[in-house]
Structures are given as structure tokens and as C-alpha cells.
Amino acid sequence: MSFGEKYTFFGYILVGSVHLLFAHGVWRGHDILVDLAAYIALLDLLFGLLWVMVSLSIPAITLTLLSALILFVLMDEEVRTELKMP
Numbered sequence: 001m002s003f004g005e006k007y008t009f010f011g012y013i014l015v016g017s018v019h020l021l022f023a024h025g026v027w028r029g030h031d032i033l034v035d036l037a038a039y040i041a042l043l044d045l046l047f048g049l050l051w052v053m054v055s056l057s058i059p060a061i062t063l064t065l066l067s068a069l070i071l072f073v074l075m076d077e078e079v080r081t082e083l084k085m086p
């Protein structure tokens with residue numbers, strides 16, 4: 001990550017914290033967070049595509065592919081019902 005730029009580093013911490021909160025909520029099986037996790041994955045995919053268009057790099061491609069995979073899995077109704085079980 002970028003320690004040299006103060007605002008970029010805190011932005012990474014903020015985005016990472018949001019993702020960790022959603023991951024914890026999905027792991028615990030909270031209904032609302034399981035439903036919202038698909039939208040977070042969609043936002044990740046869109047920002048990953050923008051990042052690929054701006055600068056083609058390994059982190060941009062990795063973010064885009066992982067976001068697409070997570071979105072594909074979370075859009076399956078069977079997966080959602082399994083995650084919502086206590």
C-alpha cells in the first residue's frame with residue numbers, strides 16, 4: 001500500500017474496514033448484511049473495471065476478477081439462503 005500519501009493510506013484503511021465489517025456480518029449470517037454484500041461486490045467490480053481502464057496493473061486485474069467471482073457466488077439464491085442460516 002501507499003504509506004507516502006496520507007490520504008490514500010487512510011482511504012485504504014476505511015475501505016478495508018468496511019469490507020471486514022461486511023465479511024463479519026456475512027460470516028455471522030445477518031440477513032441485511034448478506035443482502036448488502038452483493039451490492040458491495042458490485043461496487044468493487046465497477047471500481048475495479050475503472051482501475052483497469054485507467055492503469056492496467058496486477059492489483060487492478062486481481063480486484064476485478066475477485067469481485068466478479070464474489071458477485072457471481074453471492075447472486076446465487078441457494079448460497080444466500082445458506083449464509084442466512086444461523
